[in-house]
Amino acid sequence: MACSTNALSLSLSSKINTKSSSDLNANSSYFFLRVNKPAKVSFRGSSSGELNPGRVALSRPSGIRGRICANAIPVMDQSVGEKSSKAPTIVEVDLGNRSYPIYIGSGLLEEPELLQKHVHGKKVLVVTNTTIAPLYLDKVVDALTKGNPNISVENVILPDGEKYKNMETLMKVFDKAIESRLDRRSTFVALGGGVIGDMCGFAAASFLRGVNFIQIPTTVMAQVDSSVGGKTGINHPLGKNLIGAFYQPQCVLVDTDTLGTLPDRELASGLAEVIKYGLIRDAEFFEWQEKNMEKLLARDPNALAYAIKRSCENKAEVVSLDEKESGLRATLNLGHTFGHAIETGFGYGQWLHGEAIAAGMVMAVDMSYRLGWIDSSLVKRVKDILLQAKLPTAPPETMTVEMFKSVMAVDKKVADGLLRLILLKGPPGNCVFTGDYDRKALADTLSAFCKS
Amino acid sequence: MACSTNALSLSLSSKINTKSSSDLNANSSYFFLRVNKPAKVSFRGSSSGELNPGRVALSRPSGIRGRICANAIPVMDQSVGEKSSKAPTIVEVDLGNRSYPIYIGSGLLEEPELLQKHVHGKKVLVVTNTTIAPLYLDKVVDALTKGNPNISVENVILPDGEKYKNMETLMKVFDKAIESRLDRRSTFVALGGGVIGDMCGFAAASFLRGVNFIQIPTTVMAQVDSSVGGKTGINHPLGKNLIGAFYQPQCVLVDTDTLGTLPDRELASGLAEVIKYGLIRDAEFFEWQEKNMEKLLARDPNALAYAIKRSCENKAEVVSLDEKESGLRATLNLGHTFGHAIETGFGYGQWLHGEAIAAGMVMAVDMSYRLGWIDSSLVKRVKDILLQAKLPTAPPETMTVEMFKSVMAVDKKVADGLLRLILLKGPPGNCVFTGDYDRKALADTLSAFCKS
Numbered sequence: 001m002a003c004s005t006n007a008l009s010l011s012l013s014s015k016i017n018t019k020s021s022s023d024l025n026a027n028s029s030y031f032f033l034r035v036n037k038p039a040k041v042s043f044r045g046s047s048s049g050e051l052n053p054g055r056v057a058l059s060r061p062s063g064i065r066g067r068i069c070a071n072a073i074p075v076m077d078q079s080v081g082e083k084s085s086k087a088p089t090i091v092e093v094d095l096g097n098r099s100y101p102i103y104i105g106s107g108l109l110e111e112p113e114l115l116q117k118h119v120h121g122k123k124v125l126v127v128t129n130t131t132i133a134p135l136y137l138d139k140v141v142d143a144l145t146k147g148n149p150n151i152s153v154e155n156v157i158l159p160d161g162e163k164y165k166n167m168e169t170l171m172k173v174f175d176k177a178i179e180s181r182l183d184r185r186s187t188f189v190a191l192g193g194g195v196i197g198d199m200c201g202f203a204a205a206s207f208l209r210g211v212n213f214i215q216i217p218t219t220v221m222a223q224v225d226s227s228v229g230g231k232t233g234i235n236h237p238l239g240k241n242l243i244g245a246f247y248q249p250q251c252v253l254v255d256t257d258t259l260g261t262l263p264d265r266e267l268a269s270g271l272a273e274v275i276k277y278g279l280i281r282d283a284e285f286f287e288w289q290e291k292n293m294e295k296l297l298a299r300d301p302n303a304l305a306y307a308i309k310r311s312c313e314n315k316a317e318v319v320s321l322d323e324k325e326s327g328l329r330a331t332l333n334l335g336h337t338f339g340h341a342i343e344t345g346f347g348y349g350q351w352l353h354g355e356a357i358a359a360g361m362v363m364a365v366d367m368s369y370r371l372g373w374i375d376s377s378l379v380k381r382v383k384d385i386l387l388q389a390k391l392p393t394a395p396p397e398t399m400t401v402e403m404f405k406s407v408m409a410v411d412k413k414v415a416d417g418l419l420r421l422i423l424l425k426g427p428p429g430n431c432v433f434t435g436d437y438d439r440k441a442l443a444d445t446l447s448a449f450c451k452s
Numbered sequence: 453m454a455c456s457t458n459a460l461s462l463s464l465s466s467k468i469n470t471k472s473s474s475d476l477n478a479n480s481s482y483f484f485l486r487v488n489k490p491a492k493v494s495f496r497g498s499s500s501g502e503l504n505p506g507r508v509a510l511s512r513p514s515g516i517r518g519r520i521c522a523n524a525i526p527v528m529d530q531s532v533g534e535k536s537s538k539a540p541t542i543v544e545v546d547l548g549n550r551s552y553p554i555y556i557g558s559g560l561l562e563e564p565e566l567l568q569k570h571v572h573g574k575k576v577l578v579v580t581n582t583t584i585a586p587l588y589l590d591k592v593v594d595a596l597t598k599g600n601p602n603i604s605v606e607n608v609i610l611p612d613g614e615k616y617k618n619m620e621t622l623m624k625v626f627d628k629a630i631e632s633r634l635d636r637r638s639t640f641v642a643l644g645g646g647v648i649g650d651m652c653g654f655a656a657a658s659f660l661r662g663v664n665f666i667q668i669p670t671t672v673m674a675q676v677d678s679s680v681g682g683k684t685g686i687n688h689p690l691g692k693n694l695i696g697a698f699y700q701p702q703c704v705l706v707d708t709d710t711l712g713t714l715p716d717r718e719l720a721s722g723l724a725e726v727i728k729y730g731l732i733r734d735a736e737f738f739e740w741q742e743k744n745m746e747k748l749l750a751r752d753p754n755a756l757a758y759a760i761k762r763s764c765e766n767k768a769e770v771v772s773l774d775e776k777e778s779g780l781r782a783t784l785n786l787g788h789t790f791g792h793a794i795e796t797g798f799g800y801g802q803w804l805h806g807e808a809i810a811a812g813m814v815m816a817v818d819m820s821y822r823l824g825w826i827d828s829s830l831v832k833r834v835k836d837i838l839l840q841a842k843l844p845t846a847p848p849e850t851m852t853v854e855m856f857k858s859v860m861a862v863d864k865k866v867a868d869g870l871l872r873l874i875l876l877k878g879p880p881g882n883c884v885f886t887g888d889y890d891r892k893a894l895a896d897t898l899s900a901f902c903k904s
Contacts, residue, residue: 122868167619178690183866206658208864209685209696210776233661238630244661245697324662412660414635416574 088114089305091312093228094320098248102228102312104305108255109139109216112146118250119144120212121185124153125177127200128191129160132218135261140191140216154180158196162343162353165195165235167243173203187212187250193219193266194226194353198244201232205247215249218258220270220304221354224277224311225332227252229319239410240340246324254312256305264297264390269354271296271389272335274307276361277314279382280331280422283429285310290381293388330413330433334422335361337411338404342395345403351396358391364423367445371437373425381428394449401446540566541757543764545680546772550700554680554764556757560707561591561668564598570702571596572664573637576605577629579652580643581612584670587713592643592668606632610648614795614805617647617687619695625655639664639702645671645718646678646805650696653684657699667701670710672722672756673806676729676763677784679704681771691862692792698776706764708757716749716842721806723748723841724787726759728813729766731834732783732874735881737762742833745840782865782885786874787813789863790856794847797855803848810843811901816875819897823889825877833880846901853898 088105108114124144128137133155141153156176158169177186188211190200197215204213217227233244259267274296278286288310289296295303315332322328339360342351365382368374383393413420413433420435421442540557560566576596580589585607593605608628610621629638640663642652649667656665669679685696711719726748730738740762741748747755767784774780791812794803817834820826835845865872865885872887873894 167623171619174688174695178688178694178862181862181866181869183868184864185867202658206654206685206695206697208694209683209698231661233658236626236630242630242660243626243658245658246661410630410633412636414633415637416635417633 089309091309091316093248093316095230095248095323098230100249100251102252102254102316104223104254104256104309104312106256106301106305108253109136109143109257112143112148115140115143115214115216115253116148116151118212118214119151119187120250121183121187122150122152123180123182123186124151124189125173125180125182125186126153126155126189126191127158127173127196127203128155129158129193129196131160132192132196133157136191136216136218136258140189144189154182158199160192160195162195162235163347165199166237167234170199170203170234173199174207177203177207182207182211184208184211187214189214189216190227190249191216191218192222193217194222197222197227198232198241199234201230201247201249202234202244205232205245210247212250213247215252217252217254219262219266220259220308221266221273221352222270223254223256223259223308224270225273225315227254228312228315229329230323235344239344239407242410242412252312254308256301256308259299259304265352265355267297267299268390269352271307272354272358272361272386272391274311275382275385275389276332276334276357277311279361279365279424279428280334280431281318281429282310282314283427285314286381286385286428290385290388293385297389327433330420331422331431333413334424334431335359335364337408337413337419337421338363338395340411341404341407342399344407345399346396351392355392356395358386358389359393359395362386362393363395363445363449364421366448367421367437367441368424370441370444371423373423373432378424378428397451399450400452401443401450404446404450541761543761543768545700545768547700547775550682552701552703554704554706554768556675556706556708556761556764558708558753558757560705561588561595561709564595564600567592567595567666567668567705568600568603570664570666571603571639572702573635573639574602574604575632575634575638576603576641577625577632577634577638578605578607578641578643579610579625579648579655580607581610581645581648583612584644584648585609588643588668588670588710592641596641606634610651612644612647614647614687615799617651618689619686622651622655622686625651626659629655629659634659634663636660636663639666641666641668642679642701643668643670644674645669646674649674649679650684650693651686653682653699653701654686654696657684657697662699664702665699667704669704669706671714671718672711672760673718673725673804674722675706675708675711675760676722677725677767679706680764680767681781682775691796691859694862694864704764706760708753708760711751711756717804717807719749719751720842721804723759724806724810724813724838724843726763727834727837727841728784728786728809729763731813731817731876731880732786732883733770733881734762734766735879737766738833738837738880742837745837749841779885782872783874783883785865786876786883787811787816789860789865789871789873790815790847792863793856793859794851796859797851798848803844807844808847810838810841811845811847814838814845815847815897815901816873818900819873819889819893820876822893822896823875825875825884830876830880849903851902852904853895853902856898856902 088103088108091102091104093100093102103114126137126140137155144153145151154176156173158164158172188200188204190197190213197217201213204211215227217223230246230248232247233241236242275289278289292303296307318329318332335357339356342356342359343353362383365379369376369379386393408419411419418435420433422431422433423437425432540555540560543554543556545552545554555566578589578592589607596605597603606628608625610616610624640652640656642649642665649669653665656663667679669675682698682700684699685693688694727741730741744755748759770781770784787809791808794808794811795805814835817831821828821831838845860871863871870887872885874883874885875889876882877884
């Protein structure tokens with residue numbers, strides 16, 4: 001990863017390595033360039049012993065950027081086809097004494113020891129929702145208690161959907177935790193999609209000023225994005241995720257089998273975030289997606305496992321470099337400022353998060369093109385892959401310019417009144433996080449996508 | 453500070469130094485002994501230049517324990533009588549990159565630069581209540597804006613009282629922050645007592661996942677205890693402070709002039725926490741209080757400033773050693789488990805926090821005596837000083853044993869079902885935090901103080 005605080009004077013071939021983003025500030029423009037470096041690949045946690053180092057070395061795609069924080073045993077190579085091993089792939093999120101592993105694999109909920117080694121104390125509260133509870137709650141309780149009779153597991157089942165990601169629902173988690181007499185040595189387990197993960201994480205961060213928690217994401221969206229990196233929180237009627245905490249889990253357990261019950265629309269929604277990683281920082285991954293989108297939509301287990309792993313590696317690396325979002329981490333929000341406006345303006349839960357983000361990415365890409373920062377070919381490729389993934393490429397027709405503006409004004413990336421955006425700039429896989437852009441381009445993009 | 457993980461086998465003269473409390477665990481008994489070491493006294497931040505090092509060296513009382521983290525310019529010596537300087541006393545809370553100063557002195561709200569250097573961004577939200585706003589809000593706004601026209605200051609005025617320390621009131625802070633379009637580079641200012649500090653701090657911790665904040669405590673309670681150390685939060689109907697965060701301010705500004713408007717009952721309530729510091733770790737301070745209680749009640753400014761400074765030094769030191777309350781910090785809760793039960797059982801806001809804690813300390817001392825851990829003379833001294841401070845020495849008559857038990861069961865110091873308590877043990881100034889005590893002593897204490 002290379003970045004500079006003076007992007008406009010840099011040519012694309014500039015390669016300035018930096019370990020920190022602390023010198024980033026609000027009003028500059030930042031250019032994030034890819035640096036090709038050999039990836040550091042290490043082995044850990046494999047119980048099968050079947051993995052072949054030769055294959056691993058081959059299977060790691062080139063083009064992963066410098067200072068790799070995500071050490072992984074790859075699930076598969078780019079060709080997709082071999083059967084994946086039962087041993088979990090492990091992607092490490094490197095955050096000093098708050099580091100934690102992401103386990104990715106099939107059948108992981110049938111390996112109790114994986115989960116149990118991250119449980120603290122004798123009481124566990126599983127936070128889940130009405131959709132997921134009938135499918136996986138018993139399985140998770142079994143995994144938590146098998147061979148471990150001292151553990152008592154409570155649960156709280158919340159209504160399903162983004163519109164319930166609010167303070168009222170959060171209080172149900174606290175009520176249950178207090179009624180169940182959970183203490184500081186308890187563990188919260190988030191079992192579900194991004195809404196459950198965000199709410200359970202914030203509840204864990206705030207209950208008794210902080211208890212341990214574990215993420216078991218059951219949607220692609222949560223597996224590739226929201227469960228990793230410690231962003232937790234709830235919505236406010238005036239904006240998404242405005243109340244929350246940075247709070248890291250003990251581990252993230254991605255059992256890819258849980259995707260078997262995921263509705264098609266939810267699957268596609270998650271793929272919006274997968275596509276995002278390609279666009280902002282991983283051009284080869286983007287190319288791989290263009291070639292393998294059919295397999296992903298057909299739920300080819302190996303293709304899904306690979307997309308999840310590579311997404312988690314990208315996310316883990318960004319989070320390790322910039323946990324509290326001083327700069328670099330904001331690039332993970334490509335399309336999110338426009339997308340949050342759609343979610344808030346159109347009403348939480350009308351569109352899925354990834355659907356709103358897909359439309360938002362098209363808008364960000366449109367604006368990048370209007371600024372002269374990217375080629376028209378990239379605009380086309382973004383639209384094409386989103387269409388292929390059956391995702392929207394424009395906001396709902398009821399969205400107005402004013403609706404966008406009013407929600408964007410309270411975006412978390414506003415600093416001292418200036419709205420900063422993530423925009424693409426340069427060849428695919430490069431982006432900027434900047435408040436330094438022509439306001440006309442933003443106005444033109446909003447006009448182009450809104451009827452009024 | 454010396455502590456051991458096996459208190460019962462240690463004689464009182466054992467002095468094992470440790471820098472960390474990380475080896476403390478739930479089921480052991482901990483013994484905190486005083487170690488006499490010369491205090492490190494340093495100068496900083498004085499604008500008057502009038503301070504006399506000779507006087508400073510003399511004025512530092514002996515008996516401050518090892519690894520001093522609170523570097524202070526003392527306001528006065530133990531004799532009490534000289535006029536205090538306008539230059540603030542500074543007690544430093546040493547928490548690495550989250551360190552911050554506590555400024556203590558008269559007229560500090562008339563020194564804008566002191567406050568302004570800790571403000572981040574261009575927007576400030578002052579959180580205060582209906583009692584304090586008419587008295588000090590204008591003064592604080594002046595201090596924030598004087599010579600600094602770029603700053604815009606918003607305010608939210610909450611109802612006054614512990615019974616409003618809940619989620620509903622907290623949402624008013626978020627509403628105001630969002631309506632005012634505060635961004636991540638904003639600063640929250642808590643202007644008021646402990647309730648305001650706790651709520652504003654938790655709001656700051658959670659708004660956009662964390663913005664900067666400043667504490668301006670206006671009660672003795674907040675100045676000597678709640679504003680220092682980063683514990684923030686709100687109450688749940690089933691227990692006090694069950695929802696919150698550890699979140700440190702940018703600075704704490706104690707303008708002792710604000711005590712001029714404090715009701716007598718509030719003043720006495722704050723003195724309960726001052727007395728606590730003497731009991732748990734500072735015997736000389738306790739003796740000083742016994743001699744100077746009349747001056748404190750008469751609001752002698754020098755006596756109050758000295759009590760605040762010495763209390764903050766004690767708190768800063770404990771917090772520096774154990775920010776997240778793995779062990780040592782829990783000792784600051786002497787009397788609080790019983791006290792919280794009184795507050796919750798009797799109804800928030802019926803008794804002031806310090807009043808409940810005073811009764812709670814008498815109960816903890818009673819139990820310590822029943823266990824044979826302290827002399828009867830100390831029991832008498834504790835009752836005497838609390839009576840002198842016009843504080844309760846027993847719980848309200850309506851409290852029953854069952855009410856105590858049900859609230860104590862959800863206390864934050866319960867670990868794996870075991871209630872740990874802070875009890876006095878040994879000569880004055882020594883205490884233990886332990887779950888290793890005879891349950892009969894607890895039952896006897898509850899019976900002795902409750903009619904049913």
